[in-house]
Amino acid sequence: MQVTEILEKLCTLNLIASNEASLFSEACSLFGDKAKIKRDKIGNIYIKIGAENAENKLLIDAHCDQIGFVVTDFYDNGFLKVAAVGGVDARAAFGSRVLVYSKETFEGVFATVPPHLQKGGDSDKFPAIDELAIDIGLSKSEAEALISRGDLVLLKSEFTRLSENKVCSAALDNKAGVAALIALGLKLAQTDLKNTCVTLLLSTQEELGLRGAFAAEFDADEVIVIDTSFGSYPGAPSEKTGKLGGGVMLGHSPILSRSLTAKIENVANEKGILIQHEILSESTGTNADRLTLRAGGVDCALISLPILNMHSASEILDLRDLNSLIDLLETYVREADEK
Template sequence: MDLQKLLFSLSETSCITGAGTATNVVFDTVKRFAPDTFRDPLGNIIAPVKKAKEGRPHILLEAHMDEIGFVVQTIDDDGFVHIGKVGGPDIRVLLGSEVTIFGKEPVYGVFCCRPPHLSSKDDYKKVPELDELAIDIGYTHDKAVEKVSPGDYITLRQAPAELINGLITGKALDNRAGVATVLRCLELCAEKVDCGLTAAFTLSEELGCRGAVTASYTAAPTHAIVVDVSFGYTPDAPKEKCGKIGKGPMIGISPVLSGEVTSVLFEAAKANNIPYQTEVMGGETGTNADSVSISRGGVATGLVSVPLRYMHTAVETIAVSDVENTARLMAAAAEQIGGGKNV
């Protein structure tokens, strides 16, 4: 599997609560490992790789597919599009950004940006509210309403790119990096894990982890490993709350996670010489692991995260090696649990 090629194909597609083409890429790719893959009523993709056996572990590997974005609210008399947010986009960097509106056909636009010559010193000191922003699609009002309607979804528009030192940048790597990790993990372990194994690629994480609730209920696992992204260190961020890009997966430690599964993740990393970091949380993780862990009668859940810089922007940045090492870690842990590790 060419991880960088997969990551690029996932990043350049779109998916807000199921709207967009990213789900098709995931569905077509995972069917290689699970021919009986299906979509549930919420649009989650559930891939039963190995059938669960009574009295044996059943492992769920989970990553969310959806990305942050916007929704059309109104179109004003001059043809400018006014919006609401879907999830938590970083409003600080929107001015002048390119977007795609999924109307009757894709419509490209840019966030309006006042010229610096017309801006006051005070303007530079504040972040605009979302309702102060608009998108320019180049149409008059009459032409705009032929193409775009209230309720149409909008994503940031940015082609993925390769940086130096094994880094890549693009939109929606939160959490297409996790999606690629699960797919790579299946390539590594689908034939080796000696127990039930299901992969779930979920929607609506950015809206409160809704997709993980139904997907984990449907899958009914005994154990789960959830993969998401977490904060990658930059000089303007608190070092103690961040991981370092290129230094391996961040293993989550939290009271809502299973101590036993977390221990297996640490053991698997050490036994297989996989570089890792830790991420300690005093309560909920803010990921789908929170929902998966309390599905049905409870699921022993672990969390691993890929360090990512510039979260919820169009230039999210990761190291491809971190995706590979996270997949290796998940595969090794799944093999341990499936091999009878007492978890």
């Protein structure tokens, strides 16, 4: 299965934290008996490939949760009140279509006052999330019968191929990373690893403060974290961004392992895989911040995919970067396995 197909499939799933069951069954059906797959109590998914007692133990992490909303209450006219789950961009939410995941899925829209009736100043600011209301076209009694407090809500988004290399969807942060890991796992499972056990960790609740990474239990000498980062765009600081299609972004930070990072850079250079450098002072804002804090410590590297419009329903990714990432990780694992 091509990584693009995997990604497209993942983009149809609602993976707001606490809702990872659909990803677990998707992973089980994709891997069959080619990998050992388990879930822990917080909702992390572990996909183990290679020999259990292998000499090299590598963990590759990609958070699988996505941002969204949760229904908190009903307004008197039947509209829904919500709270944010993760760092929702209030700009991207404004006036957007949504899907409310109850026993059935309901389509609705964030209510807005149209320009004709606005007063001066109304259109100068975005409403805060707790001022938002979702219109699902039902009265309060109808809504209360069909929808429960705690139901999850996503911005409606289609997976779209914008051009040969660019795809657009909500939550490419970090379904792109998850798709890369699944594609990598399926490749690695084709031929036996001799001395290596690779654990793919699809961790939950990253968007809520790296909580899945906090809870994750594993045994590894090296950790590679896969996440998304910021693509170049007019008005974005160039030192904090990478060009889409310019290769994966290799992280450099005081919390990351210089030696592991250098090893990965060497593999990329030898194989001619395009990379860019992302310099992060202090923390990285990714699961690397948490996964490194283990008894005795662990070597950790961070590789990110540059995307645009992060945390909107229209993130954009370059498929060349996604394929480079899989190529880089596979080469790294195979070379380590030979040594």
